[in-house]
Amino acid sequence: MTLRADVIDPGAGDGDAAIELVGLRKVYRKGKQTTVAVDGLDLRVERGEVFGLLGPNGAGKTTTIEICEGLTVPDSGRVRILGSQWRTGVDDAIRARIGVCLQETKFHEKATVRETLQLFRSFFATGRSLDEVLDLVSLREKADARQSTLSGGQRQRLAVATALVGTPELLFLDEPTTGLDPQSRRQLWDVVRAFQDRSGTVVLTTHYMDEAQQLCDRVGIVDKGKVIALGTPDELIRSLDAEHFVEVDFAKEANGSLDAAPFAALPDVAAVAREGSHVVLTVRSVHTALPAMLAMASAQNLPIAGLATRHATLEDVFVHLTGRHLRDEGKP
Amino acid sequence: MRARVVLEVARTTFREFWRSPEAVFWTYGFPVLMAVVLGFAFQPGALPPVPVAVVAGEGTGPVVASLRQEARLQVEAMSAAEADHALARGRVALLLRLDAGEPVLRTDPTRQEAELARLLVERTLRGSSSGSDATLRAEVEDRPGARYIDFLIPGLVGLNLLGAGMWGVGFNLVQMRTQHLLRRLAVTPMRRAEFLFGYLLGRFVLVVPESVAIASFGVLVWGVPCRGSVLAALLLATVGGFAFAGLGCLLASRTRTIEGIAGLMNLFQLPMWLLGGSFFDVDRLTGVMRWASEAMPLTHVNRALRDVMLEPGTLADVAMPLGILAGFAAVCFALAMRLFRWQ
Numbered sequence: 001m002t003l004r005a006d007v008i009d010p011g012a013g014d015g016d017a018a019i020e021l022v023g024l025r026k027v028y029r030k031g032k033q034t035t036v037a038v039d040g041l042d043l044r045v046e047r048g049e050v051f052g053l054l055g056p057n058g059a060g061k062t063t064t065i066e067i068c069e070g071l072t073v074p075d076s077g078r079v080r081i082l083g084s085q086w087r088t089g090v091d092d093a094i095r096a097r098i099g100v101c102l103q104e105t106k107f108h109e110k111a112t113v114r115e116t117l118q119l120f121r122s123f124f125a126t127g128r129s130l131d132e133v134l135d136l137v138s139l140r141e142k143a144d145a146r147q148s149t150l151s152g153g154q155r156q157r158l159a160v161a162t163a164l165v166g167t168p169e170l171l172f173l174d175e176p177t178t179g180l181d182p183q184s185r186r187q188l189w190d191v192v193r194a195f196q197d198r199s200g201t202v203v204l205t206t207h208y209m210d211e212a213q214q215l216c217d218r219v220g221i222v223d224k225g226k227v228i229a230l231g232t233p234d235e236l237i238r239s240l241d242a243e244h245f246v247e248v249d250f251a252k253e254a255n256g257s258l259d260a261a262p263f264a265a266l267p268d269v270a271a272v273a274r275e276g277s278h279v280v281l282t283v284r285s286v287h288t289a290l291p292a293m294l295a296m297a298s299a300q301n302l303p304i305a306g307l308a309t310r311h312a313t314l315e316d317v318f319v320h321l322t323g324r325h326l327r328d329e330g331k332p
Numbered sequence: 333m334r335a336r337v338v339l340e341v342a343r344t345t346f347r348e349f350w351r352s353p354e355a356v357f358w359t360y361g362f363p364v365l366m367a368v369v370l371g372f373a374f375q376p377g378a379l380p381p382v383p384v385a386v387v388a389g390e391g392t393g394p395v396v397a398s399l400r401q402e403a404r405l406q407v408e409a410m411s412a413a414e415a416d417h418a419l420a421r422g423r424v425a426l427l428l429r430l431d432a433g434e435p436v437l438r439t440d441p442t443r444q445e446a447e448l449a450r451l452l453v454e455r456t457l458r459g460s461s462s463g464s465d466a467t468l469r470a471e472v473e474d475r476p477g478a479r480y481i482d483f484l485i486p487g488l489v490g491l492n493l494l495g496a497g498m499w500g501v502g503f504n505l506v507q508m509r510t511q512h513l514l515r516r517l518a519v520t521p522m523r524r525a526e527f528l529f530g531y532l533l534g535r536f537v538l539v540v541p542e543s544v545a546i547a548s549f550g551v552l553v554w555g556v557p558c559r560g561s562v563l564a565a566l567l568l569a570t571v572g573g574f575a576f577a578g579l580g581c582l583l584a585s586r587t588r589t590i591e592g593i594a595g596l597m598n599l600f601q602l603p604m605w606l607l608g609g610s611f612f613d614v615d616r617l618t619g620v621m622r623w624a625s626e627a628m629p630l631t632h633v634n635r636a637l638r639d640v641m642l643e644p645g646t647l648a649d650v651a652m653p654l655g656i657l658a659g660f661a662a663v664c665f666a667l668a669m670r671l672f673r674w675q
Binding site: 069070071092093095096098100102103104105106107108109110111115116118119120122123124125146162166 | 337340341344348511512513515516518519520523674675
């Protein structure tokens with residue numbers, strides 16, 4: 001029976017993928033209030049890729065990643081991590097092959113960087129030398145500094161280092177750069193890229209679109225517990241009808257006579273949005289739309305106070321799909 | 333279970349504790365300090381002499397001289413103003429002045445020493461004038477083993493085990509949970525038993541030596557006896573400590589906040605402080621109080637420790653309480669393992 005069920009199960013995995021999630025669902029109940037954190041999520045992450053789960057706070061990214069890590073038990077759905085399933089008697093074997101960096105972990109305050117790594121290294125039968133890991137995350141000069149004296153970026157790199165001591169095949173990073181300064185973020189990105197170069201697989205969550213765009217081979221946009229878009233950052237951006245924006249600030253005195261609607265008829269303009277004297281044109285190609293827009297503004301005698309063009313980002317993809325901004329929700 | 337992992341967890345745990353001077357003080361320094369302070373407060377021997385002031389003036393010389401015959405009085409001659417001040421501040425228990433050659437005694441009746449001072453002064457003065465008062469024969473109980481200090485030291489060892497076991501083990505577990513460290517450990521191939529044993533080893537390595545330190549202090553400084561089996565005493569400290577550690581683990585197994593665990597600890601500790609037999613003999617309790625007292629592990633630790641220190645108790649004599657404590661520890665740890673949440 002089990003065999004047969006496996007054969008007819010359309011979601012049955014081949015075991016080749018780093019992660020396979022099929023019909024994942026998780027509901028949190030608190031009193032009479034129920035929150036659907038993950039709502040029938042399907043996902044496949046290939047070996048060797050850096051995969052990003054992008055979405056606003058509360059979209060279900062962390063719940064999904066914690067189900068993958070074996071920390072949270074889903075209500076229903078199938079999970080395969082490196083070809084194995086949790087709670088089938090191989091949990092420690094899976095744990096030996098993954099590295100995890102949770103959100104907001106505080107290690108022993110009085111322990112030095114090296115001592116913390118030594119503790120985590122002891123859990124794994126095979127793994128890297130402490131010096132190698134220290135070099136990987138550029139913490140060699142801080143090896144003998146206690147946790148309490150580290151900066152935010154250094155702490156975060158230590159957290160990643162504890163995930164790397166056991167030579168994992170699969171690395172989970174839950175919002176690894178939240179709250180870090182730009183330099184610390186770039187340092188962490190370098191660590192992730194170096195890990196991938198050694199044929200590692202990375203799954204990370206983020207609500208920074210630039211992080212997803214620069215670091216990830218593929219991105220899954222998550223909203224309300226589902227993956228609503230999946231692909232390389234370029235594919236996702238190209239999926240927009242138009243992927244450039246022309247933002248125009250007309251002079252305030254033109255406000256009364258300003259009518260943005262005619263701009264929509266210009267060549268290669270896909271959409272027009274207006275907010276006071278600020279007008280945003282969504283265009284397919286800047287080099288045709290922009291001269292046409294300037295000509296029309298001049299003909300209508302609308303003085304321009306400012307002009308900018310930009311390429312679409314994953315944020316625009318999210319806005320296009322949901323009508324909301326990534327950073328609107330959750331924490332203020 | 334891998335010894336390497338257990339030792340590494342133990343080392344980390346111990347280091348974290350050892351590098352927090354304030355934690356070391358409150359866990360290990362404070363109980364010793366308390367033993368010293370309480371020990372001196374209840375130390376065996378005669379009471380110190382009672383301070384008495386005599387207002388210096390005409391004719392007070394012989395009075396001072398005769399009062400100084402009494403060893404239990406500490407007599408000081410001073411001016412009227414000084415004497416008034418000394419009495420008001422409680423520096424002397426009695427003020428004596430001569431009014432037309434007649435002694436007048438003034439005391440503060442709210443001071444316990446006052447009555448003693450009055451009696452001593454009256455008797456001394458009467459004795460010296462008539463020379464006929466017979467001295468009373470008095471006996472004091474001062475044999476080692478029968479004094480309050482002898483009763484107290486094993487009780488303080490018990491209290492130390494209670495504190496170190498419950499706070500040392502339970503509190504830090506909850507702290508590690510609140511800072512998500514337990515979750516982080518849970519996603520490694522470290523096993524639950526490895527963590528628990530290593531953690532207990534790290535927290536416990538000082539508990540027995542400290543019990544030995546408190547007991548030795550009593551033995552060396554106040555001559556508290558240790559008449560029974562030393563091995564049994566060490567075993568009692570270890571097993572007793574584990575019983576309290578088990579209780580601490582159990583209380584911490586699901587508690588999510590520091591405030592929560594502090595409240596739970598106090599809820600379980602306070603009754604034991606009161607009824608666990610550290611400060612007075614619980615065998616005098618009756619009814620519900622006695623029943624509650626018998627249900628407390630501290631009561632069994634204290635009673636058994638007194639059996640092996642104050643009496644020539646052997647390992648066999650304390651086998652029963654050892655069994656009770658081991659059973660208590662086993663039940664607590666088993667429940668804690670079942671209920672334990674990493675997050």
